[in-house]
Amino acid sequence: MKEEIKQNGRTVLSGTDGFSIPMFFNNLCGKNFSGTEYQEYIRNIALGEMGFKLGEIALYRDGKQVGIGTIPEL
Template identity: 80%
Template sequence: MKEEIKQNGRTVLSSTDGFSMPMFFNNLCGKNFSGEKYRDYIRDIALGEMGFMPGEISLYRDGKQVRTGIIPKL
């Protein structure tokens, strides 16, 4: 099973391990972090290292969209 996180139709992250993409997706949408930790994660990791931009993201499983979320503009 291939899982991907896409933004603007482009795959930014993908994996076949079955657990890392949902975890990253939750991190990006603020479900695993909040407050200052979330802001720092978005600024330093998501925008700074992973290549995401503020805006809508989607989680895909085997080519089918299963969830959507938002990366906030800081």
């Protein structure tokens, strides 16, 4: 099973282990942590290293959208 996180129609992250991509998606949407830790994660990891931008993201599993979220302005 292929999972992807897309932004603006472009795949930014993908994987097939069934765990990592949903975890990253939840991290990006603020479901796994919040506050200062979340803000630092967004600034340094999501925007700085992973190549995401602020705005809407979508989680896909085998080509079908299964989730939608937002990377908010900090």
